[in-house]
Amino acid sequence: MKPESRKQEIINAASVLFKEKGYSAVTMRDLARAMGIKAASLYNHIQSKQEILSTIIIDLAEEFTTGMDQIATSEETTIQKLENIIALHIDVTLRNADGLASLNNDWMHLEEKNLQYFEKMRHEYEENFSDIIRKGVKEKEIKPYNIDIMVFSTLSTLRTLYLWYPKQGTIDAEILKKDMISVLLKGVI
Amino acid sequence: MKPESRKQEIINAASVLFKEKGYSAVTMRDLARAMGIKAASLYNHIQSKQEILSTIIIDLAEEFTTGMDQIATSEETTIQKLENIIALHIDVTLRNADGLASLNNDWMHLEEKNLQYFEKMRHEYEENFSDIIRKGVKEKEIKPYNIDIMVFSTLSTLRTLYLWYPKQGTIDAEILKKDMISVLLKGVI
DNA sequence: GTCTATAATCAGATAGAC
DNA sequence: GTCTATCTGATTATAGAC
Numbered sequence: 001m002k003p004e005s006r007k008q009e010i011i012n013a014a015s016v017l018f019k020e021k022g023y024s025a026v027t028m029r030d031l032a033r034a035m036g037i038k039a040a041s042l043y044n045h046i047q048s049k050q051e052i053l054s055t056i057i058i059d060l061a062e063e064f065t066t067g068m069d070q071i072a073t074s075e076e077t078t079i080q081k082l083e084n085i086i087a088l089h090i091d092v093t094l095r096n097a098d099g100l101a102s103l104n105n106d107w108m109h110l111e112e113k114n115l116q117y118f119e120k121m122r123h124e125y126e127e128n129f130s131d132i133i134r135k136g137v138k139e140k141e142i143k144p145y146n147i148d149i150m151v152f153s154t155l156s157t158l159r160t161l162y163l164w165y166p167k168q169g170t171i172d173a174e175i176l177k178k179d180m181i182s183v184l185l186k187g188v189i
Numbered sequence: 190m191k192p193e194s195r196k197q198e199i200i201n202a203a204s205v206l207f208k209e210k211g212y213s214a215v216t217m218r219d220l221a222r223a224m225g226i227k228a229a230s231l232y233n234h235i236q237s238k239q240e241i242l243s244t245i246i247i248d249l250a251e252e253f254t255t256g257m258d259q260i261a262t263s264e265e266t267t268i269q270k271l272e273n274i275i276a277l278h279i280d281v282t283l284r285n286a287d288g289l290a291s292l293n294n295d296w297m298h299l300e301e302k303n304l305q306y307f308e309k310m311r312h313e314y315e316e317n318f319s320d321i322i323r324k325g326v327k328e329k330e331i332k333p334y335n336i337d338i339m340v341f342s343t344l345s346t347l348r349t350l351y352l353w354y355p356k357q358g359t360i361d362a363e364i365l366k367k368d369m370i371s372v373l374l375k376g377v378i
Numbered sequence: 379g380t381c382t383a384t385a386a387t388c389a390g391a392t393a394g395a396c
Numbered sequence: 397g398t399c400t401a402t403c404t405g406a407t408t409a410t411a412g413a414c
Contacts (some may be wrong), residue, residue: 187376
């Protein structure tokens with residue numbers, strides 16, 4: 001284990017608590033207790049509770065943005081792109097499942113500037129996803145169902161992975177990737 | 190429109206606010222403002238903020254429990270049962286999308302007794318779902334992928350419908366049902 | 379880097395008038 | 397059924413000692 005900065009330790013502890021109760025229900029006293037210090041001491045390392053939230057969410061959103069941009073601009077087939085998107089979500093989930101809870105459930109508590117930045121990234125991510133599916137339908141790689149339903153269905157499963165994966169440690173990441181690709185793309189029947 | 194009780198009006202207004210910001214971030218003053226009255230006046234109709242949350246969540250959880258029990262004990266094929274589960278989620282979502290936000294994101298703020306009751310219902314729902322898939326695999330109606338992945342994948346899409354469906358009013362409920370069944374069961378490629 | 383003490387504000391909820 | 401006024405305790409954050 002590399003030595004983590006005190007700030008990063010606080011952010012990690014906060015991610016766990018935010019996942020359990022949500023940003024608004026976690027107090028600075030709760031966070032301090034989890035760190036074994038007093039609430040006032042937290043402010044030597046972070047500027048505000050809001051800073052913790054925005055760090056968690058914006059870092060993750062930028063990871064997804066970077067990953068999606070690479071996938072979207074590549075020269076691969078639609079199906080390969082979808083496989084890469086699934087792999088991206090699984091990789092991020094394995095690395096930071098706790099933080100993903102805030103990304104999914106507490107983004108609306110970001111303040112003005114970061115909220116706009118986040119919503120812009122999320123919108124572009126969804127647009128990229130839709131474009132990939134649309135191109136796949138056009139080129140007959142994907143079935144001609146409603147585009148929004150296919151995007152929503154796939155994305156909602158990938159976005160909720162953080163809730164489910166930590167609960168069962170038995171599945172290897174590579175097997176998960178393989179089975180997830182099969183289930184999401186080829187269905188269960 | 191049938192005349193709603195003042196209590197039900199409060200619960201409906203609360204569902205909308207809880208969906209937007211989460212239970213913990215919504216104050217009784219916020220709720221009163223949405224109703225056009227003062228916070229103290231709310232207490233003539235409800236006992237506590239907690240009572241509002243538990244009413245929203247428990248009513249919905251019981252709807253799902255009743256629906257799933259009927260589906261699970263029926264004599265239909267696995268695929269018909271899965272189609273009925275998808276239809277159940279779509280029906281409940283059309284009727285009360287706002288309340289489903291609390292069911293999904295704020296159940297952890299239920300107090301002791303209702304929390305246990307909710308978790309019991311949720312566990313039994315997931316067990317019923319798993320049993321249906323498992324039987325389907327055994328009888329070769331369903332592909333032999335990892336059971337948990339298939340359950341999680343389907344359920345996470347259905348549980349997140351409340352976020353997505355209200356955002357686009359163009360899709361008819363019956364078409365949504367049909368396409369959702371296709372996408373979830375037969376895949377996109 | 380952590381502490382105690384405290385400021386300033388806001389939370390859920392109640393009492394009692396109208 | 398709604399109001400004003402208020403209680404009690406919790407909240408984020410700061411100041412300054414060690």
